[in-house]
Amino acid sequence: MNIQERLKDLELRNEKACEGGGSAKNEKHKIGGRLTARERLDVLLDPGSFVETDRFVTHRCNYFGLDKQKSPGDGVVTGYGRINGKVVFVYSQDFTVFGGSMSRTQANKIIKIMDMAIKAGSPIIGLNDSGGARIQEGVEALGGYADIFLRNTYASGVIPQISAIMGPCAGGAVYSPSITDFVFMVKDTSYMFVTGPDVIKTVTHEEVTKEQLGGATTHSTKSGVAHFAADSDKHCLLLIRELMNFVPGNNLDDPPMLPTKDKPDRLCESLNELIPDNPKKPYDMLKIIKEIVDEGYFLEIHQHYAQNIIVGFARFNGRSVGIVANQPQILAGCLNIEASRKAARFIRFCDSFNIPIVSLVDVPGFLPGTDQEYNGIITHGAKLLYAYAEATVPKITLITRKAYGGAYIVMGSKLLRSDVNLAYPSAEIAVMGADGAVNVIFRDKINKAQDPQLERANLTKDYEDKFSNPYISAELGYTDEVIEPAMTRHRIIDSLEMLKTKRESLPPKKHGNIPL
Numbered sequence: 001m002n003i004q005e006r007l008k009d010l011e012l013r014n015e016k017a018c019e020g021g022g023s024a025k026n027e028k029h030k031i032g033g034r035l036t037a038r039e040r041l042d043v044l045l046d047p048g049s050f051v052e053t054d055r056f057v058t059h060r061c062n063y064f065g066l067d068k069q070k071s072p073g074d075g076v077v078t079g080y081g082r083i084n085g086k087v088v089f090v091y092s093q094d095f096t097v098f099g100g101s102m103s104r105t106q107a108n109k110i111i112k113i114m115d116m117a118i119k120a121g122s123p124i125i126g127l128n129d130s131g132g133a134r135i136q137e138g139v140e141a142l143g144g145y146a147d148i149f150l151r152n153t154y155a156s157g158v159i160p161q162i163s164a165i166m167g168p169c170a171g172g173a174v175y176s177p178s179i180t181d182f183v184f185m186v187k188d189t190s191y192m193f194v195t196g197p198d199v200i201k202t203v204t205h206e207e208v209t210k211e212q213l214g215g216a217t218t219h220s221t222k223s224g225v226a227h228f229a230a231d232s233d234k235h236c237l238l239l240i241r242e243l244m245n246f247v248p249g250n251n252l253d254d255p256p257m258l259p260t261k262d263k264p265d266r267l268c269e270s271l272n273e274l275i276p277d278n279p280k281k282p283y284d285m286l287k288i289i290k291e292i293v294d295e296g297y298f299l300e301i302h303q304h305y306a307q308n309i310i311v312g313f314a315r316f317n318g319r320s321v322g323i324v325a326n327q328p329q330i331l332a333g334c335l336n337i338e339a340s341r342k343a344a345r346f347i348r349f350c351d352s353f354n355i356p357i358v359s360l361v362d363v364p365g366f367l368p369g370t371d372q373e374y375n376g377i378i379t380h381g382a383k384l385l386y387a388y389a390e391a392t393v394p395k396i397t398l399i400t401r402k403a404y405g406g407a408y409i410v411m412g413s414k415l416l417r418s419d420v421n422l423a424y425p426s427a428e429i430a431v432m433g434a435d436g437a438v439n440v441i442f443r444d445k446i447n448k449a450q451d452p453q454l455e456r457a458n459l460t461k462d463y464e465d466k467f468s469n470p471y472i473s474a475e476l477g478y479t480d481e482v483i484e485p486a487m488t489r490h491r492i493i494d495s496l497e498m499l500k501t502k503r504e505s506l507p508p509k510k511h512g513n514i515p516l
């Protein structure tokens with residue numbers, strides 16, 4: 001062959017590889033607006049930045065006539081590219097080739113780029129669309145999964161790992177995503193389950209649809225497995241691009257700075273009026289967040305799960321931060337099992353990747369009740385406590401209103417080594433609310449009083465006068481400064497600036513034993 005013939009040969013091979021499972025399967029796949037594996041990478045990555053690896057790799061299985069069914073690339077497109085100029089490693093499973101199922105060869109392609117991502121210190125993004133282990137291959141395919149899980153675990157806390165679920169993902173296909181830092185799903189076209197509806201029916205006789213069992217709504221509202229539920233493939237991929245703006249390439253990098261026109265000393269006058277005088281009246285914590293961050297932009301994570309706590313990314317004067325905030329509008333902002341798990345995992349992500357944590361606190365306590373106790377609120381609440389205590393990134397905490405009891409300690413208190421602790425004049429820092437406190441400590445006195453109702457009211461007022469303010473905490477130095485709400489943005493930015501060179505480390509150890 002001369003060079004022209006060789007180039008033609010290469011062109012034909014490339015064309016064949018890009019066909020995946022062929023045009024009929026591609027057309028079927030695209031029904032309902034789904035994109036192909038390659039189209040997804042086009043949306044995810046900066047135009048023209050994708051470099052493919054292992055395009056011609058094929059499987060080596062000869063069972064069940066598979067030796068006659070080979071497709072270059074073997075059902076996954078792998079390589080690297082850029083998002084807003086930053087290098088990311090990617091893999092995108094192709095459902096048109098054996099249902100995107102995981103063969104030994106497919107696993108080898110994926111672990112090759114995972115290893116490269118770890119060495120290069122760049123994030124890895126997996127676009128998952130797979131029926132699980134390739135059934136015809138048997139145990140070899142299972143071995144491939146084990147190799148991926150191992151690398152997911154090694155990479156955890158070293159490089160950000162992102163998973164998008166973009167089709168039916170069953171069996172082994174769901175475990176790798178669940179080790180990664182953020183899971184995105186697409187409404188109506190993606191599913192995640194360990195065992196599908198048919199197996200469930202056989203084993204437990206329970207009837208459930210794919211959507212009820214493992215659709216995007218289920219996992220973003222009930223189980224919390226998914227952090228984002230996107231409206232379409234394109235929406236999902238654009239959301240991943242947005243998230244990548246807030247995170248660094250690896251644990252030794254700082255998160256990216258984005259210049260802003262929003263002034264660092266902008267006063268937030270509306271906040272002076274936001275907290276209701278009546279402490280039992282709810283207000284929307286999201287309003288505070290959107291008022292204080294750069295250009296009002298907040299990327300909320302787990303938006304529809306455990307809504308009594310809010311977590312997400314925003315910027316202060318261009319600097320990326322993680323925000324954790326109680327939401328008084330839902331369950332009065334109480335901490336429960338789901339909220340504790342949600343916030344703890346988010347805090348650990350921020351701490352792994354040098355992203356400061358800003359906590360906005362209005363918390364009346366842990367949610368009481370048998371349901372919470374029987375399901376282990378003690379252990380799950382301790383996760384949040386552990387995550388805050390362990391985090392060494394800059395920690396800034398602002399108490400807007402209630403901060404009671406154990407929940408006060410947990411939510412980034414000074415005693416857990418928060419760096420800057422601020423409070424509004426409306427803050428109430430106490431062991432519990434005045435009603436509950438008076439019932440416990442003055443029960444006899446109230447019962448013996450001539451007018452128990454009046455006695456209770458007087459004692460409640462006394463307790464409120466003493467503790468329904470931030471000043472005892474300020475006298476003790478647990479609160480560094482009581483600020484006018486309008487100054488919130490200004491003060492947080494000052495604090496972040498002051499803390500940008502913060503260095504703090506934990507005692508040497510193999511790893512801690514977080515109460516899982």
Ligand code: HXC
Binds near residue numbers: 099101132136142196
């Ligand atoms: C080989 C597979 C496959 C698999 C799908 N296909 N899953 N081939 N191995 N695991 C093939 C189908 O045979 C079909 O081929 C094509 O992909 C499309 O699949 P359909 O069933 O037509 O698509 P759909 O109706 O959309 O259903 C998708 C699905 C279903 C829900 C994923 O295919 C399914 O239930 N697959 C099996 C899921 C499963 O049990 N996987 C094993 C899990 S065990 P043709 O040629 O007809 O187009 C596991 C263990 C790992 O993963 C544990 C590690 C810890």
